[in-house]
Amino acid sequence: MKPFYTRWARPVAMLAxxxxxxxxxxxKVGPNKRQIFAGSVEREGDAFIVAVNDRVARATAVVPALxxxxxxxxxxxxxxxxxxxxxxxxxxxxxxxxxxxxxxxVSSSTALEEVxxxxxxxxxxxxxxxLRAAGNTPEQLRVAITEKLEDQTxxxxxxxxxxxGDGATVSLSGAVxxxxxxxxxxPTRTLAAMLSRAGGVTIEPEIAQVTVIRGEETSTxxxxxxxxxxxxxxxxxxxxxxxxxxxTRSFTALGATAAQARVPFxxxxxxxxxxxxxxxxLVSTASDPxxxxxxxxxxxxxxxxxxxxxxxxxAQRMVYVLNLTQPNGLFVxxxxxxRDGDTLYVTEAPYSQWTKTLSLLINPxxxxxxxxxxxxxxx
Numbered sequence: 428m429k430p431f432y433t434r435w436a437r438p439v440a441m442l443a444x445x446x447x448x449x450x451x452x453x454x455k456v457g458p459n460k461r462q463i464f465a466g467s468v469e470r471e472g473d474a475f476i477v478a479v480n481d482r483v484a485r486a487t488a489v490v491p492a493l494x495x496x497x498x499x500x501x502x503x504x505x506x507x508x509x510x511x512x513x514x515x516x517x518x519x520x521x522x523x524x525x526x527x528x529x530x531x532x533v534s535s536s537t538a539l540e541e542v543x544x545x546x547x548x549x550x551x552x553x554x555x556x557x558l559r560a561a562g563n564t565p566e567q568l569r570v571a572i573t574e575k576l577e578d579q580t581x582x583x584x585x586x587x588x589x590x591x592g593d594g595a596t597v598s599l600s601g602a603v604x605x606x607x608x609x610x611x612x613x614p615t616r617t618l619a620a621m622l623s624r625a626g627g628v629t630i631e632p633e634i635a636q637v638t639v640i641r642g643e644e645t646s647t648x649x650x651x652x653x654x655x656x657x658x659x660x661x662x663x664x665x666x667x668x669x670x671x672x673x674x675t676r677s678f679t680a681l682g683a684t685a686a687q688a689r690v691p692f693x694x695x696x697x698x699x700x701x702x703x704x705x706x707x708x709l710v711s712t713a714s715d716p717x718x719x720x721x722x723x724x725x726x727x728x729x730x731x732x733x734x735x736x737x738x739x740x741x742a743q744r745m746v747y748v749l750n751l752t753q754p755n756g757l758f759v760x761x762x763x764x765x766r767d768g769d770t771l772y773v774t775e776a777p778y779s780q781w782t783k784t785l786s787l788l789i790n791p792x793x794x795x796x797x798x799x800x801x802x803x804x805x806x
Contacts, residue, residue, distance in 0.1 A: 457681060457682050457772060457774070458774070459718075459774050459775065460715070460717075460718045460774050463476070463720060463746065463774070464476060466746075467746075473744055474722075474744040474745065474746050475730070475733075475734060475743060475744065475745050475746065476746045476748060477733055477734070477745060477746070477747050477748065478747075478748045478750070479747050479748060479749050479759050479760075479763050480759060481755075481759060481762070483733055483747070483763075484759055484762040484763045484764075485762075486729060486732045486733050487725070487729060487733065487747070487763065487764060488762070488763075488764045489729060489764070489766075490695070490696060490764060490766070493636070493647050493648050493649055493652070494646065494648055494652075494659070495639070495646045495648060495659060495661055496644065496646050498641075498644060499639065499641065499644075499646050499661045500658060500659075500661060502661060502662045502664065503662060504616050504617065504662040505595065505611060505616055505662060505663070505664070509562065509563075509564060510544060510548075510560045510561055510562065510563055510564070510565065510568065510589060511544065511548075511561055511562075511595045511665055512544050512545065512546050512547065512548045512561050513543070513544060513546070513595075513665075514543070514544045514560075514561075514589060514590075514595070515541050515542070515543050515544075515589075515590040516541075516542045516543075516544065516550065516560065516565075516568075516587060516588065516589060516590060517538070517539070517540050517541065517542070517587075517588040517590050518538070518539040518540075518542055518552065518572070518585070518586070518587055518588075519537070519538045519539070519585070519586040519588075520537045520539070520572075520576070520583060520584070520585050520586075521537075521583065521584040521585075522537075522580045522581075522583055522584075523580070523581050523582040523583070523584075524580065524581065539552070541590065544560045544561055547561075548560060548561025548562065549561075552572055552575070554575075554576060554579055554580075555572050555575035555576055556575060558571055558572065558575065559571075565587040565588065565589050566587070568587050569585045569586065569587040572585045572587070573585045595610060595611040595664075595665035596608050596609060596610050596611065596665060596666075597609055597611060597621060597663055597664075597665070597666070597667040597668070597669055598667075598668050598669065599621070599622070599625045599669045599670075599671070600668075600669070600670055600671075601670045601671040601672045602628055602629045602630040602635065602671045602672060602673065603622065603625045603626055603627065603628060603629060603671050604625055604626015604627050604628075604629055605625045605626045606625070607625070609621060609624055609625060611663055611664075611665060615663075616662060616663060617660045617661065617662055617663060618637070618639065618653065618659075618660055618661050618663060618669070619653055619654065619660045621663060621669065622637070622653075622669070622671070628650055628671050630671075630673050631673075631693075632650050632651050633651065633693065633694050633695070634673045634674040634691075634692065634693065634694070635649070635650035635651075635671060635672075635673060635674075636648070636649060636650065636671070636672055636673070636674060637649075637650050637653065637669065637670070637671055638669070638670040638671075638672070639661070639667055639668070639669055639670075640667065640668040640669075640670070641664060641666070641667050641668075642666075649695055650671070651695070673691075674691065674692050674695075675691075676691070676692045676766075676767035676768075677689050677690055677691045677692065677767065677768075678690055678692075678697075678702060678765055678766075678767070678768070678769040678770065678771055679769070679770045679771065680702070680705075680706040680771045680772075681770065681771070681772045681773075682714075682771075682772040682773040682774060682775070683709070683710055683713040683714040683715065683773045683774065683775045683776070684703070684706045684707065684708070684709065684710065684714065684771075684773050685706055685707025685708055685709075685710055686706040686707050687706075688706065690702070690705055690706060692765075692767075693705060696764060697764070697765045698760065698761050698762065698763060698764060698765065699719070699721060699749055699760045699761075699763040699764075699765055699771070700757065700760040700761045700763075701761075701765075702765045702769075702771050703719070703760070703771070703773075706771075709751075709773060713775055713776060714773050714774075714775070714776060715773065715774045715775060715776040715777070716750070716751040716752050716756075717750045717751070717752055718748075718773065718774030719748070719749040719750070719751060719760070719771070719772075719773050719774075720746055720747065720748055720749075720771075720772045720773070720774070721746070721747040721749070721763070721765070721769055721770070721771055721772075722744075722745075722746055722769065722770040722772065723744075723745050723746075723747070723766065723768070723769050723770075724742045724743070724744060724745070724768070725742065725743050725744075725745040726742060727739045727740055727741055727742065727743065730742075730743040730745060733745070747763070749763065
């Protein structure tokens, strides 16, 4: 027969373990489903909790559109011969006399190299005066100079050449092969050609965005769309600034997922199913597939549509619930679009809580029983 202290050691240990469990909450990764639902508007909370179905997925599938404004899209391609302020011209003038106005004693031709068009678009030619060059082609400027010189020298012959200059340049920066200032030339008069001239993009094409700044107007497109839609290959203008950078959107993953982190988008459109996959998926021993939540501040227009109301004003706190165990749960999760700033939270499965409870019960009981056996010298 066992000593009396051996008989009561284990019951006492179990009672002590229960006291420990009752006296302190079980460790959790965050709130459970019951606690989240307690914050709903129906229970005097400040968030609308909505179960996601096909209708809700369609109503919330709103992704900010990127594209060029009409000002960018309607601009015609610059002709490579058009003279612009800052261009450098080369002029050669032949006179049909031995001792001309511009020529020396030996030669009847005069070469005026590197005549720069000023900021107002004008150049100065001796005996012809100040002439407007910007906006004209070299041929049009040649005719204008000829007409000015005809009254002073017989049958002048004029040649105008457009040399390399800084009159029509764009600047490229960001994730491109070669950052710098590039002249708009015949092969590089459009956006795609200029990006190629700069060495292309140096980040993943799926997340690359191209921003064009023209004066006070700015427009952004996806790099991939540039090649899928020829209309986005806009004509460039002198002074354009082109910036290539990665997508800055992200979402936050918390709870019973394989990873808890701030996660950047890896594609233009990201579904809830893809977001779960990005963080390593659900944990089979901890995650509750019926408790996948997306927390979001939703615009009033979408909130009213989702809730079937018309009275909501301003952004609303929305909590969307996905149940992956439903017959079409995975399809709904695939169609539900994640947006910038969303929080993806997965609750723990009840089984996980039972496991923690049993662990807390068994370990303290074993420790207390072991201590009692040691104290009373029993095996």
